[in-house]
Amino acid sequence: MVWHPFRSALSYHFFEPYIHVLPMSWSPVTLENWLIRQKDTLDEVRGPVEAIISEVRARGDAALLDYAEKFDKVRPEAVRLSEEDWDAAYEDVSPELAEALSEAYARISRFHELQRREDFWITETEPGISLGVKTTPLTRIGIYVPGGRASYPSTALMCAIPAKVAGVQEVICCTPPPVHPLTLVACDIAGVDEVYLTGGAQAVAAMAYGTESMAPVEKIVGPGNRYVTAAKMMVRHTVEIDFPAGPSEIAIIADEDARPDFIAADILAQSEHDPLAASMLITPSTQLADEVGKWIARLTAEADRKEIISQSLERSGYLIVKDLDQAAEAANKIAPEHLAIQVSDSFSLLGKIKNAGSIFIGPYAAVACGDYASGTNHVLPTAGNARYYSGLNVAHFTKTSTIQMIDREGLEMIGDIVETIAEAEGLSAHADSVRIRRSSPR
Numbered sequence: 001m002v003w004h005p006f007r008s009a010l011s012y013h014f015f016e017p018y019i020h021v022l023p024m025s026w027s028p029v030t031l032e033n034w035l036i037r038q039k040d041t042l043d044e045v046r047g048p049v050e051a052i053i054s055e056v057r058a059r060g061d062a063a064l065l066d067y068a069e070k071f072d073k074v075r076p077e078a079v080r081l082s083e084e085d086w087d088a089a090y091e092d093v094s095p096e097l098a099e100a101l102s103e104a105y106a107r108i109s110r111f112h113e114l115q116r117r118e119d120f121w122i123t124e125t126e127p128g129i130s131l132g133v134k135t136t137p138l139t140r141i142g143i144y145v146p147g148g149r150a151s152y153p154s155t156a157l158m159c160a161i162p163a164k165v166a167g168v169q170e171v172i173c174c175t176p177p178p179v180h181p182l183t184l185v186a187c188d189i190a191g192v193d194e195v196y197l198t199g200g201a202q203a204v205a206a207m208a209y210g211t212e213s214m215a216p217v218e219k220i221v222g223p224g225n226r227y228v229t230a231a232k233m234m235v236r237h238t239v240e241i242d243f244p245a246g247p248s249e250i251a252i253i254a255d256e257d258a259r260p261d262f263i264a265a266d267i268l269a270q271s272e273h274d275p276l277a278a279s280m281l282i283t284p285s286t287q288l289a290d291e292v293g294k295w296i297a298r299l300t301a302e303a304d305r306k307e308i309i310s311q312s313l314e315r316s317g318y319l320i321v322k323d324l325d326q327a328a329e330a331a332n333k334i335a336p337e338h339l340a341i342q343v344s345d346s347f348s349l350l351g352k353i354k355n356a357g358s359i360f361i362g363p364y365a366a367v368a369c370g371d372y373a374s375g376t377n378h379v380l381p382t383a384g385n386a387r388y389y390s391g392l393n394v395a396h397f398t399k400t401s402t403i404q405m406i407d408r409e410g411l412e413m414i415g416d417i418v419e420t421i422a423e424a425e426g427l428s429a430h431a432d433s434v435r436i437r438r439s440s441p442r
């Protein structure tokens, strides 16, 4: 914390000097700088991640064990966790923790059950023609559960629950050693079938290409740091992935009546994940931005993970806007992982939001509620990817086939159209495949 006698707030309208205490890192940011910083993080690790992927393809399990020793400072006896070690995890988890996890499991399951689609539907769209969709679960998927700077049992629930609701038969989990017993209990509660003690880019490579102990998967889902995220982007020609879900982010749109202490608390909560996490307050009120800055300083001083938070705050800041329309425009450009809305007329603002992974409305909707227990999924696109991707949901674990049933009457309805377009495309065998049916005796 430093005195800044003449710091200025960035404003579209005015430039007002003011005097008070702010943490060094809580300062105005431009949209452009914020976006560039968020994008850059993956490019910087492309080289090392490529090398890790090649090593795993060449040396399989031996490479996974070597990388565990190098990056996680522990060499497991085997890459695959034994059933006995998995069962033993329950002994190290208190009943209160197991109960909290079960409560979270129930709520996350309930919300994801609402997303389940029927196996197939089919409906007559015109006489003799019925169309529909058949939904089929993927067979074997891999979930990445982070475990570098913190343990993420909640992420095991967030990834495995929608997979099991979708009907996936085999769900495997990769997580860096040493694994927290609660993560193993979460995997068990959520129905994970196999656990592998490997993290980072090497885990992603193993799930994509397979090793001696691990059969490859059809799709990899789950968040992770930039090594994990860069690796997912690199293996996607071999295996499907969910989307880039890297270092956490929050944007908050707040008006002058919002609670600065609540906003600061949400910013710290996301900042403590990773030095590369980032937060942005978007507000028409310079006074609120200042108040939030004071609260950030106060809460950071008391925080457990000060160092990570301070580094993350270097990537964070506030943007003063003219009004809430301009705030919505800025949020849509950022496409944040989490968007908190703390304004008096939230629904009219909500209508203007196009790009956000998950939206939290009102002063009591702490982002941490969505991280753990409200029931929505916390695996969300970062670094502007909410422009094109949705957060993890049941549909990520299924594929669909369209269905059509056509009888003779239906063929007559559309036969001329098919033949005419087929001939125009120069594909007369297509036209003939319809003609042969139409001219056959009834």
Ligand SMILES: NC(=O)c1ccc[n+]([C@@H]2O[C@H](COP(=O)([O-])OP(=O)(O)OC[C@H]3O[C@@H](n4cnc5c(N)ncnc54)[C@H](O)[C@@H]3O)[C@@H](O)[C@H]2O)c1
Residues within 6 Å of the ligand: 048, 067, 071, 072, 145, 146, 147, 148, 149, 150, 155, 176, 198, 199, 200, 201, 202, 223, 224, 225, 226, 227, 228, 244, 245, 246, 247, 248, 273, 274, 277, 337, 378, 379, 380, 381, 382
């Ligand atoms: N977007 C989301 O949905 C979401 C959800 C939860 C968590 N997160 C993010 O997940 C991330 C978790 O990160 P984490 O680091 O705690 O755990 P992690 O499991 O993602 O990463 C740990 C692994 O990173 C690898 N690694 C570390 N340093 C390396 C280096 N120098 N070179 C090569 N590999 C290296 C190691 O293999 C290590 O096992 C955080 O950024 C957090 O914000 C995102």
Ligand SMILES: N[C@H](CO)Cc1c[nH]c[nH+]1
Residues within 6 Å of the ligand: 152, 154, 155, 247, 248, 249, 270, 337, 371, 378, 379, 380
């Ligand atoms: N905030 C993270 C998503 O960016 C999810 C999480 C897990 N545990 C705590 N938080």
Ligand SMILES: [Zn+2]
Residues within 6 Å of the ligand: 248, 269, 270, 273, 368, 371
């Ligand atoms: Zn979180």
